[in-house]
Amino acid sequence: MMKSQTILITGASHGIGRELAILLARQNKVIALGRDRQALTDLQNLYGIIPLVADLENSAQVNNVINTVNARWQELSVLINNAGIQQPLQLSKMDSSAAITKEMQINFLAPTILIAGLLPLLQQQYSARVINITSILALSPKQSTPIYNASKAALHNLTQSLRQQLANTTVRVTEVIPPVTQTGLSSADTKNAPSAAWVAEQILKGLEKQQNQIAIGQARLGLWLHRWAPALLRAKLLNS
Ligand SMILES: NC(=O)c1ccc[n+]([C@@H]2O[C@H](COP(=O)([O-])OP(=O)(O)OC[C@H]3O[C@@H](n4cnc5c(N)ncnc54)[C@H](OP(=O)(O)O)[C@@H]3O)[C@@H](O)[C@H]2O)c1
Numbered sequence: 001m002m003k004s005q006t007i008l009i010t011g012a013s014h015g016i017g018r019e020l021a022i023l024l025a026r027q028n029k030v031i032a033l034g035r036d037r038q039a040l041t042d043l044q045n046l047y048g049i050i051p052l053v054a055d056l057e058n059s060a061q062v063n064n065v066i067n068t069v070n071a072r073w074q075e076l077s078v079l080i081n082n083a084g085i086q087q088p089l090q091l092s093k094m095d096s097s098a099a100i101t102k103e104m105q106i107n108f109l110a111p112t113i114l115i116a117g118l119l120p121l122l123q124q125q126y127s128a129r130v131i132n133i134t135s136i137l138a139l140s141p142k143q144s145t146p147i148y149n150a151s152k153a154a155l156h157n158l159t160q161s162l163r164q165q166l167a168n169t170t171v172r173v174t175e176v177i178p179p180v181t182q183t184g185l186s187s188a189d190t191k192n193a194p195s196a197a198w199v200a201e202q203i204l205k206g207l208e209k210q211q212n213q214i215a216i217g218q219a220r221l222g223l224w225l226h227r228w229a230p231a232l233l234r235a236k237l238l239n240s
Pocket residue numbers: 010011012013014015016017033034035036037039054055056057081082083084085106133134135136177178179180181182183184185186196
């Protein structure tokens with residue numbers, strides 16, 4: 001179990017991030033970032049989690065987060081890039097440019113800028129970690145969510161470069177690939193999917209085992225198919 005760390009987790013107001021924040025807050029100082037002030041205040045009142053209200057779509061606010069963390073939590077040792085959105089989008093529609101920018105900003109640019117802005121702090125610690133939450137759609141797309149797929153592919157690829165660049169440092173880099181989970185991420189029917197609380201528990205188990213890539217539930221099967229039967233995975237996900 002991770003303990004005595006100072007952890008910044010984005011997208012901690014709802015879904016997987018919220019459950020992860022609650023579990024981690026048992027033995028760590030957790031800073032929960034999101035836009036939903038009330039949800040973050042509830043986490044503070046119930047679990048002693050520190051709220052940090054910010055909109056990752058806004059690059060000035062992303063820079064503010066970096067400045068605030070550098071000023072207030074110089075002991076920061078873990079960054080979890082969990083916040084994400086998923087939009088159904090038709091690229092043939094001329095009015096989709098704002099939606100494209102928004103999704104790339106929240107899912108890829110903001111995590112990347114947070115990493116770059118917080119690495120100087122993380123590298124000062126005895127040991128530290130960057131954890132990026134991606135998706136099996138990074139490896140094999142779903143046709144209705146092209147920018148989501150591409151943003152997660154970019155984050156997946158960046159995670160690998162980052163791991164190479166930090167290989168001789170005290171900062172470990174971990175990728176988490178959750179399965180379809182019962183959260184508000186998409187409008188898909190997820191009633192038979194695992195709960196966010198279960199997924200959060202599996203993430204902690206993977207971290208305990210020091211795995212570089214933590215694939216959970218159906219995502220483990222997805223990874224296996226990606227390697228050995230990619231056409232089957234493509235057929236399974238394309239219209240999922
Ligand atoms: N659920 C799945 O099936 C699934 C599968 C694979 C991967 N994932 C990945 O897992 C991660 C968590 O997803 P989830 O299912 O838990 O989603 P969720 O329940 O919709 O929660 C998303 C979180 O991201 C935050 N967020 C969204 N836009 C933001 C913005 N502009 N600024 C700051 N925070 C923002 C939300 O906070 P506010 O509302 O407070 O802004 C919320 O806390 C995502 O990266 C997702 O891509 C999910």
